[in-house]
Each structure stands twice: as structure tokens, then as C-alpha cells.
Amino acid sequence: MQNKDDISKKPLTPAMEDYLEAIFNLGKEKRVVRVKDIAKRLGVKMPTVTSMLNTLSKRELIDYEKYEYLELTEKGVDVGKEIHRRHHTLRSFLTNILNIDFKKADEEACKMEHAVSASTLDRFIEFMEFIQFCPRVGLDWLKYFDEYRLHGQEPDKCLARMKEFADGFKVRIKTMDEVEGKK
Amino acid sequence: MQNKDDISKKPLTPAMEDYLEAIFNLGKEKRVVRVKDIAKRLGVKMPTVTSMLNTLSKRELIDYEKYEYLELTEKGVDVGKEIHRRHHTLRSFLTNILNIDFKKADEEACKMEHAVSASTLDRFIEFMEFIQFCPRVGLDWLKYFDEYRLHGQEPDKCLARMKEFADGFKVRIKTMDEVEGKK
DNA sequence: AAACTATGTTTGGGATATCTAATTATCACT
DNA sequence: AGTGATAATTAGATATCCCAAACATAGTTT
Numbered sequence: 001m002q003n004k005d006d007i008s009k010k011p012l013t014p015a016m017e018d019y020l021e022a023i024f025n026l027g028k029e030k031r032v033v034r035v036k037d038i039a040k041r042l043g044v045k046m047p048t049v050t051s052m053l054n055t056l057s058k059r060e061l062i063d064y065e066k067y068e069y070l071e072l073t074e075k076g077v078d079v080g081k082e083i084h085r086r087h088h089t090l091r092s093f094l095t096n097i098l099n100i101d102f103k104k105a106d107e108e109a110c111k112m113e114h115a116v117s118a119s120t121l122d123r124f125i126e127f128m129e130f131i132q133f134c135p136r137v138g139l140d141w142l143k144y145f146d147e148y149r150l151h152g153q154e155p156d157k158c159l160a161r162m163k164e165f166a167d168g169f170k171v172r173i174k175t176m177d178e179v180e181g182k183k
Numbered sequence: 184m185q186n187k188d189d190i191s192k193k194p195l196t197p198a199m200e201d202y203l204e205a206i207f208n209l210g211k212e213k214r215v216v217r218v219k220d221i222a223k224r225l226g227v228k229m230p231t232v233t234s235m236l237n238t239l240s241k242r243e244l245i246d247y248e249k250y251e252y253l254e255l256t257e258k259g260v261d262v263g264k265e266i267h268r269r270h271h272t273l274r275s276f277l278t279n280i281l282n283i284d285f286k287k288a289d290e291e292a293c294k295m296e297h298a299v300s301a302s303t304l305d306r307f308i309e310f311m312e313f314i315q316f317c318p319r320v321g322l323d324w325l326k327y328f329d330e331y332r333l334h335g336q337e338p339d340k341c342l343a344r345m346k347e348f349a350d351g352f353k354v355r356i357k358t359m360d361e362v363e364g365k366k
Numbered sequence: 367a368a369a370c371t372a373t374g375t376t377t378g379g380g381a382t383a384t385c386t387a388a389t390t391a392t393c394a395c396t
Numbered sequence: 397a398g399t400g401a402t403a404a405t406t407a408g409a410t411a412t413c414c415c416a417a418a419c420a421t422a423g424t425t426t
Binding site: 034035036046047049050051066067 | 372373374375376377
């Protein structure tokens with residue numbers, strides 16, 4: 001039987017996730033994590049940080065006594081790491097696959113990371129691995145996407161590019177005659 | 184010189200975007216849009232809808248007099264249509280490319296739609312067109328992704344699958360000897 | 367150690383978005 | 397036209413997240 005104030009099941013808000021991610025990242029960059037640094041990283045003022053630290057502390061996501069250094073609890077580390085993983089994965093998809101510039105990709109990944117479940121994230125990762133892992137399949141294909149994107153997509157050109165593409169892959173396109181077994 | 188209460192530049196919140204999208208969609212499904220229907224669609228109670236309608240009305244995104252029928256203004260239609268476009272595109276990416284089931288894809292698209300800019304959306308669309316538009320490039324390749332995803336990605340198997348893949352594409356993989364011009 | 371500077375916290379308030387309970391309006395039917 | 401059911405609004409409360417101003421502490425310098 002759970003206490004009526006039990007909080008362990010309430011989902012975290014996007015803001016809480018952002019703070020945990022920021023604390024997680026800052027913790028790897030610096031010896032100690034300071035209120036000032038969190039505020040700067042997230043673009044908020046210090047009082048806002050203090051009040052969120054109280055919230056996170058009540059939820060046992062950080063160890064925190066006022067004026068003292070703060071640390072993520074085990075639970076807090078789990079969340080921070082997971083959000084960081086989502087951020088990194090989505091940004092990587094946006095930059096490496098869709099060819100969006102880093103700054104914009106980073107901003108949008110930061111918003112998307114709260115919308116995407118762990119299982120969907122995994123699917124993104126598999127998809128990127130699929131594109132990049134198999135020998136001769138990956139990077140050339142992405143170059144081709146870039147070409148396609150920048151120069152339009154008329155059906156005629158498309159087949160021509162498919163041929164260049166195939167060369168890049170070390171493959172040869174069969175003629176339709178060959179495919180259909182005609183002489 | 185702008186009035187100090189000028190509101191036209193304040194960005195819309197995700198919640199406002201959700202309401203406009205819902206109103207836009209309901210408007211296409213029914214003769215009139217009712218508070219009850221919006222509430223049901225968005226999973227909120229009717230008073231919440233009423234209060235948001237007042238907000239949207241102040242911002243000139245809907246025409247609304249209490250107890251009367253409501254309609255999107257031109258501005259409101261633009262936003263509603265754009266959010267719907269994002270939702271549809273992202274869901275399509277999640278279902279058609281990443282193979283996520285419809286219900287989950289729909290839920291996550293609904294959250295992602297507020298995180299993704301119009302220009303990034305366009306890049307998603309181009310990417311999907313790239314996969315599906317060019318003859319013989321698209322759907323077979325996605326089947327191959329599915330295969331890859333479900334049966335692991337050992338480098339050895341990878342080349343074998345690349346060959347099947349090539350067959351599906353009506354292409355033939357050159358041997359490395361052929362590629363390097365050896366006998 | 368006293369004074370000064372950095373940093374951090376408290377207080378009090380604003381905006382958004384939601385709810386429940388109570389009230390009021392509209393519609394359809396007899 | 398009166399009445400009952402359905403729909404919509406108002407009133408009042410709560411939670412989250414943010415801020416500025418005032419205050420408190422910690423760290424540094426003289």
C-alpha cells in the first residue's frame with residue numbers, strides 16, 4: 001500500500017528531464033555542479049534552478065542540501081543518461097542522415113527528446129546502423145540523398161542517378177531486358 | 184509602434200497548436216465544431232476547452248462568441264493546417280520508415296510535432312520521397328531494413344543480405360576483383 | 367578578522383493549463 | 397409554451413515553471 005503522497009509513479013515533466021540531463025552533462029565536464037552553471041546551460045535564472053532542485057530532491061532524483069554541492073542519485077543518473085542518449089541520437093539523425101546543421105539539429109533534438117520513447121529511439125538507432133553499418137551500403141547512399149535533395153527529383157534523372165549510385169556501391173544495374181530474361 | 188498588449192508576436196504554445204489542429208481536423212469531419220468534440224479529441228474537460236477558446240479568440244486565431252459556433256480565422260487555419268502537416272509527416276515517417284505501429288506512432292508524432300520546425304519537416308519529407316520515389320530504390324530497401332532489424336547485423340550476414348537486396352533492386356554486386364580490375 | 371564579491375535562497379507574483387462543482391443556456395419533445 | 401436533457405460557461409482551486417527583488421551565505425582579499 002502506497003502513501004497517498006507517493007510520488008514515485010508520477011511521470012517526470014520535460015523540464016525535470018532537462019535539468020537532470022544538464023546536471024548529468026555538467027557533472028562530466030566539471031568537478032562540481034553549481035546552480036549558476038545549470039542556470040546558464042538551460043537559459044533560466046538562478047531562483048528557478050533552486051526551486052527545481054527542491055522538486056528533484058523531494059523526488060529523490062538528486063541529493064541536495066541548500067548551499068551544498070549537489071549530486072544525482074542513482075535514479076537521477078539513470079534518467080539523465082537516458083535523456084542524454086535521446087538527445088545525442090536524435091541530433092545524430094538530424095545531422096548525419098537529414099543533413100541539418102548542428103546548431104539547429106541540437107535545438108530541435110532538445111525538444112524532440114521528450115517526445116520520443118525509449119523503444120522508438122532504439123528504432124532510430126537501428127535505422128542509422130542499417131544505413132551505416134553494412135559495407136558499401138551506407139555513406140555513398142547518403143551522398144546520393146544529398147544530390148537528390150539539392151537537384152530535384154525528376155523521374156528521368158532519377159534512373160541516371162540510380163546508375164551513378166550503383167557504381168558507388170560497386171553494383172551494376174541490370175537492364176530491364178536482362179531482368180526479364182530477354183536476349 | 185505596437186500596443187503594449189500586442190500579442191501577435193508571442194509564439195504559440197504547444198497546447199494552442201494542439202487545439203488549432205484539433206479544430207482544423209474536426210472542421211473537416213463535421214458540419215460544426217463543438218466544445219464537447221474538442222474536449223473528447225484532446226482528452227480534456229469542457230471547461231478547459233472554453234478557457235482555451237477565449238485565449239485563441241483574443242489572439243485572433245478563431246472567431247468565437249460564447250454559445251455560438253466557432254470557426255478558425257485565416258491565421259488559425261494556417262496554423263492548424265501546418266500542425267496537421269507535421270503530425271501526418273512524422274507519423275508517416277515513424278510507421279512507413281521505422282516500422283512503428285500506428286497507435287504508438289500517432290501518439291509520438293503528436294508530441295514531436297511541436298518540436299520540429301517547418302524546414303526540418305521538409306527535410307523529413309524529402310528523405311521519405313528519396314526512399315520511395317525513385318524506381319526500384321524504395322520499398323525493397325525498406326523490406327531489407329526490416330529483415331536487418333529482426334535478424335541482427337553480423338558483418339558476414341550483411342554482405343549476403345546485400346546480395347539479396349541487390350537482386351531485389353535488379354542490380355548485381357560486382358566482386359571485389361571486378362571492382363579492382365583484376366582478371 | 368573585516369569587508370567585499372560570488373553565489374545561492376526566499377519571497378511573492380505572473381502565465382499557462384488543467385480540474386471539479388455549480389450555474390446557465392440551448393435544443394428537442396410533448 | 398413548458399420541461400427535461402444536453403451542452404457550455406463561470407467560479408474557484410491546483411500544479412508547473414518562470415521571474416525580479418530582497419536577503420543570506422560562502423569564499424576571497426586586504
